[in-house]
Amino acid sequence: MKGYLWLRLQIGGRLLAELGWWRLALLGPFLLLSVARAFVVLAPHAAGQWLVPLLVALFIVSQHRRRPDLAFLQLTAPRFRPWLAAEYGLWSFPAVAALLAFGQLGAALLTLGLAVAAAWLPAARPEDSKKRRRSLMRSEALELVSGLRQTAAAVWWPLLLAGAAWGRQYPEVPALALVVWLLLLAGCYGNPEPWTLLLPALRQPGAWLRRRVGLALLYLLLTAAPFAGLLALGPAGAGGAGLLLLGGAVLLTMVVLARYAFYPDALLVRLTQGAILSLTLLAGQPVFPALLLVAFAGLLWKSRQRLSTFRQD
Template identity: 55%
Template sequence: MGRAEVQAYLRLRARVVGRQLRELGWWRLVALGLLLGLALARALATAAARPATSWLVPPAVALFVASGHRRRADLTFLALTMPQPRPGLAAEYSLLATPAALALLAWGRWGPALLTVALAAAVAWLPAATAGTGSSRRRSLFRSVAFEWVSGGRRGLLVAWAGLLGVSVYTRATAAGPALALVAWLLLLVPLYGTPEPWPQLLAVLRSPAAWLRGRVGWGLLYFGLTSAPLAWVLAGGPAGWAGTAGLLAWCAVVLTMLVLAKYAFYPQALLAQLAQAGVVVVGLSILSNNPAYLALLVACLLGLLWKSSRRLSHFRHD
């Protein structure tokens, strides 16, 4: 792929992203942009302030870019329509990593800044995530109707859960260790709800948007409750007690509900859903600062996502 082809690809991507952001709406874009921008700026400033922690930024950015790259639905299309799509993807991912690299440069971290861009560009050569054939798939511990959890189980989610349980038990004498393990378990579930299912899958069952949403939220909360029970037991046995554990579980349930609703609020646009989910995580973490304004914002976001997801799915209603 030559320079002209790379530029044409980047212009095409910019138009697609611009159209999706226009669908998001200017006021939602401003709200999400401010929340995500402030959260990312604070995280980058904290990491770049010390030489040791600044080296954590390149792999973190690379993992973020790789998670989106491997789930891209247009990789096969690009391979068929472009002779060499990897340079164009590398240029796109380098541009995505540029803000993080500039933040590192502002603190004089030249090595981590260059590595951030290089690792992000190298993600373009990773293969796409592929689903196994029916004969090779392992039997899942989750029911097929909870397909997000079935997919996560086949991607090693339970291995991560076992690791978090081990960390929780090891740090059981403190309240922070088990609590962070429980929050980390919730954050590991975010990618499960980041990719919308194909609309024919909804067409066969979607007679009532409210019933569909109740089912998705219900299955998510059920399996989160079952998997988080051992983590919560360890947390309750420590300094946090049962009251603190119940409060944290309630917070996790609200955030998980909003993540599921955000998936369908902009269905079937994966980018818009993932931006909304990122905003949900930022708003959810913000209320831990004990500022009542963030609690009001969380309630407003919950009601807004409930209304918009139901309204969005009504376009795909099948009677």
């Protein structure tokens, strides 16, 4: 186990080195401060403390099921699951420490238990060659289905909707359910697609981006409409529901743009997407609109510029 953990640490260091010091200087402090603020806000709250185990579990499960080395570990070290459990336990340590600092022992134990249990989950099923030969338009139409399958969001959607319906008299409940669903939907865009899927469509990078963003917003509208309806029927009204839905649409658009701004570097894509979602923690601050505008414009330019390198004329 010691050798495995040391190897994972070396691999993580090399991946961070490949990102470059300037990217780490820009993204690192922002991510760390955003995560720290989230823990400080949620940990002392009587109900918010239980969101920490859920968020940590969702993050670790999504990373675990996408690991490309699970099959290799199964062949070379069949008893590798305890190694993963120790690694995921270390991943959850900042959240556990924050909860313990505020005296939330139950939530801390649940966070650690869910993180360790994720090591025994199976990997996401890879698509076979027959599915990969599908037409470009059909693969775009089925992108949401494959993404929901990888993140298990199809299981969470009815549960979140039932919870929102149960607590619809309190505007915080459907609003929180909608935010969690937005995070799950954004997780569908964490893995860049194969370059062979991009090449036939990149004669016009702008049209490609508009189509991808349009499909993502259509998915959001279809799946988030019930949550917005419940929120509109409550004290928040149609204005509050529309404002929250508009904010979610802006963030999802930026998540999709980040997927292509740093294509095909999956690690940098996910770090950027995490920074984008962390912007929500600054909502209400005077600097928030300026940061959002600068980030949106930068991602729009960077994604078009990056896709142009794959262009075929």
